[in-house]
Amino acid sequence: MRDVEHTPMREHMPPVVVVGAGAAGMMAAISAARRGAQVVLVEPNEKVGRKLYITGKGRCNVTNHCGLEALMAAIPRNGKFLYSALSRFGSQEAMAFFEDLGVKLKVERGNRVFPVSDKAADIIDALFFELRRLGVELRRDRVTGLQVEDHRVVGVTTRQQPQGIPASWVIVATGGASYPRTGSTGDGYQLAQQVGHQVVMPRGSLVPLESPDPCCGQMQGLALRNVVMRVKNKKGKVVYQEMGELLFTHFGLSGPLVLSASAHMNFERDHYTVHIDLKPALDEGKLDTRLVRDLTERANQNMGNALGGLLPQSMIPVVVRRAGISLDTKAHDLRKEQRRSLLETMKNFTVDISGPRPVEEAIVTAGGVKVGEVDPKTMASKKVEGLSFAGEVLNVDAYTGGFNLQIAWATGWVAGEAAAEQQEKKDGAAV
């Protein structure tokens, strides 16, 4: 591991207080401490980075190995706001940061970056030991409010210190409202509102989808691999198209394709239908030839059984009924137009979507602190002095592929840097 330089600590100053030891908060604390700031990091969980443990199915897709343009293209909402932070601390910088801390990284399909060990714990340990090396004080506590004097944040109140912890600067990095059992319970929204910030209604992104269609419940547990999923809005425009895996559940649809698609949907303004091509490798001509062959081979079977070579068992009755065919029709009795209808259903199996699952079940939270009220260069509040925001608490979110953590690293980094500079200025003024 390379020894990362840092400025000696300004111990006589009130600390920079970072609220939340998730990805953004730990990065902000490290960034500020490396610039000489005395830092207190407040986190109610016993261990830091609890959500990080479950990222990338425990492997932590730490960033995406790509340039600034590709990063921007992966951020559907408020990407422009992040331009400055991502130019300063992009994926190259994030990778160098972790490699300098001794974590070996590898790049996988879709430029997704993971630790070579496939262990999210290695990312957390690297952050934790760096916090320790830099002398960042970790306090196990929950921040309950911001203390403001003359339009300036001067400290935070906590469960254990209701009288407050004085601060030269406060960075709110409390995350969104998704997976609340990891600690991200949306506290940052109230902290922001308390000092006059607007919060865009939090909602889930990268989230399963609900459907009123009873077919989903009938096929509950069925995972379809290598299907093409298109999502069309009410005007019939395709807003998402990809090949991959989806899952039928008791409430609707889930699985990687569905989670990714949800980031392209806005249920406040539109409604959507999912169109699944169950046989994307076969064009209509080839699928018809295949149907004829299978139905000829199983001529004496009824339709409830005859499609076993083409469809998963739990899907056959649903598809056959949807094609307007009775399940006890014998394969040899199937008329040409019925076969056509079967083919069309297989190439375009539709599922109406009524909305997303609750934000608690989402991988990320869309919505949050309004970015127009935050300086994109420093993450500092434009409403009140002495305060900044980092990570998912902001109204930003991205597609899957390591982009959401990249946002946390970048905003944390610049927020920490700016807070340390402010502390230094105050220090200079005090001398």
Ligand SMILES: Cc1cc2nc3c(=O)[nH]c(=O)nc-3n(C[C@H](O)[C@H](O)[C@H](O)COP(=O)(O)OP(=O)(O)OC[C@H]3O[C@@H](n4cnc5c(N)ncnc54)[C@H](O)[C@@H]3O)c2cc1C
């Ligand atoms: C299952 C799952 C898998 C994911 N996989 C990936 C992935 O592989 N790659 C990727 O890029 N993204 C992934 N994400 C998204 C990513 O984890 C988040 O975008 C990221 O963790 C956000 O970082 P954050 O620091 O802003 O918030 P968080 O990581 O949520 O951290 C917020 C912290 O603040 C603390 N806190 C909350 N309230 C208070 C308070 N009042 N006082 C003090 N502390 C408080 C919380 O306890 C928590 O530790 C995944 C998310 C989930 C749920």
